[in-house]
Amino acid sequence: MKTLDPLAKLKILGEGAKYDVCASTATRVKKPGQWNIGATAPSGICHSFTPDGRCISLFKVLLTNYCEKDCAYCPNRAGRDVARTKFAADELAGLFMEFYRRNYVEGLFLSSGVTHSTGHTMSEILKVAEVLRSRYKFGGYIHLKILPGAADADVAAAMRFANRVSLNMEAPSAAHLARLSSSKNFTGEILDGMAKISRHLKEQPGVSHSTQYIVGAAQEADRDILQSVTSLYHQYNLKRAYFSAFQPVDGTPLATVGQTPLLRENRLYQSDFLLRLYGFRYSDLVFDTCGNLDQDLDPKLAYALHHPEIFPMEINKASFQDLLKVPGLGPRSAAKIVRVRREYRFTQPAELKNAGLVLKRALSFITIDGRFYGDRIKLAKPNRQNYTQLSLWGDTRDHLLTVAMADH
Template sequence: MKALGTLDKLKILGEGAKYDVCASTAAKVQKPGVWNIGAASPSGVCHSFTPDGRCISLFKVLLTNYCEKDCAYCPNRAGRDVARAKFAADELAGLFMDFYRRNYVEGLFLSSGVTHSTGHTMSEMLKVAEILRNRYKFGGYIHLKILPGAADADVAAAIRFANRVSLNMEAPTANHLAKLSRTKSFTGEILDGMAKINNHLTEQPGVSHSTQYIVGAAQETDRDILQSVTTLYNRYNLRRAYFSAFQPVAGTPLAVARATPLIRENRLYQSDFLLRLYGFTYNDLVFDNNGNLDQELDPKLAFALAHPELFPLEINKASLNDLLKIPGLGPRSAAKIVRVRREHRLTQPAELKNAGVVVKRALSFITIDGRFFGDRSKLNKPDRQSYTQLSLWGDSRDYLLTGAMADH
């Protein structure tokens, strides 16, 4: 059998890495200055927009797609007939630096299948990071995957080298994970790994961690996922959760399963932004009788329609937290309103537009200087059809481009 060349391996292992989701971190590199090369503002996706509008490229690749795990949805699962390849640590580090010096990429996202053992694979991944940091003095962004069951010492080493680490939850509970894999332990590998990461993050300020869910593969509900996400934020100081709508892959046990609609992924991201950036709690989210989010209404609007007793709010008096509950307002516009009204009383809808408010959405949920400019019938008997979709892609544009929810 002819040995694969470096570019042949890259074709296989770059393709294999596309199933890992990451997004822009908007975090500055905070590693010691001894690593000099490439200390640019980092990003966590292959092509991402930072808050200042710059596009960042990330070299996202697997160390190997040989894998001993049996995840039912995964194209790299053990036993699947697929081309396999593996990089040596020196080879991959050198390849990355070639790409970096040519200005193709500014950072590395490194994941891997599990081959020989978790410890062996983690050791090889750490060698790549160590070579980049110590031999090449690379000071740019590195995102390392923590493999399920990784030893405490390997987790600590990964956090020393990386700007971000991530361990995939894949499913929200042990019962759901059991539907996807017989070889992974939810408590012993996943939650224990989260605890190890959290413990070591205190030793490396500026490093963060994230996770990913495969949405719909284990017949979980949105409530299951968001309850799990809330626990991770509260208990393990998780920075970000990512959601990947399940898409069946030929040659896997779930090949004939139904694909998850992308709108479901969208609604989970919107709910997650409400939890992280808008002051919402898990109990504020509105689920149907099956435990799922409304796919026709964004979750913030669904909350407002489910709580007519809270609205309308007076725009000149509402607290910042209450302003963030109003459809059409986001963190930037709410903060601007708070600043403006210290010296000026708002009296007209046009003034809200100047503050960045999506006035069309907001008017039925607010009063301005005691006057109601909206349609009161929408508060008492919401006209669902008039709210359906509500500029869905406009709402999601920011998170698709920058990893931040639209200011609404």
């Protein structure tokens, strides 16, 4: 086997790591050419967020892309014809520190294929972290992947070294996972691993954990994924779930399966925001008869349109939690409205702009000092002839809420 230099390995193993999601965006190279101080590496670097909200550049890489697992969607699955390589623990730690000293990266995201055994691979992952912490005295951000079936002692060790650990669910249930892999055990490896992480969180309160779902690969519905996510938040102290729209890879069993629309991934993220940050319950989410979210409506607007008994609500009286149900209102703006109301009564729509409320989205769902300023829409079970809507958290490329005139 030809011996590769570290940067050649990084090209392969950085590319292989791109399928592990740790943020919604990745760093892109604007121009090809030689790496310079402050330049972005062509592979192996992505952006993510630390628990305190800082955006940092992560050295994102696999320890090895040799793998004994047979995941049907994975480009690194056993038996696929692909260039294979691996890092030694010292080699990878040294390469990371070189990138760190040059200010290319601020932290490490380390995952791996499973080679020889789960225990052997976890041991190598832990060696990298130990070398960084002990030999190089690196005190920055480390995210380590927990492999399915990892021993309790390895999970505990990973959480002593890492700021965040993650164990990928991939699919929401045993039946769904069986469609993706015959070599992974949902209860014995995945859920048991989640339980181990959850237990050790009590010993390492500064550590958080996340997971990832491959959306659409296992023929699951959005309801299945979000029910699973809700369970993880409540039972296993999960910090964050990531969703990756399935993209077929040549040479895998799912190569001929159509890719999952990115809009479906987006709706799952929006629903997850509602569950984590807006006080929504799983039962508040609106699904169609097949158990999927409406891709034409963001889930917060869908909730509002399905609950005419709640809307419009009076902006001067609604509780903080009720305000979070209003389209166009987020936690910060809702908190500011509640704070201002202690000394002031809102009487005009313009007064709400300073609180961060998006008037075009919110006016049809609120009254201000008893007066309704929105379009006179039918607040009943949604009828697509009565409204169109494309975005709740969109940017300037997205259309805002537009509502056709109708009687109450």
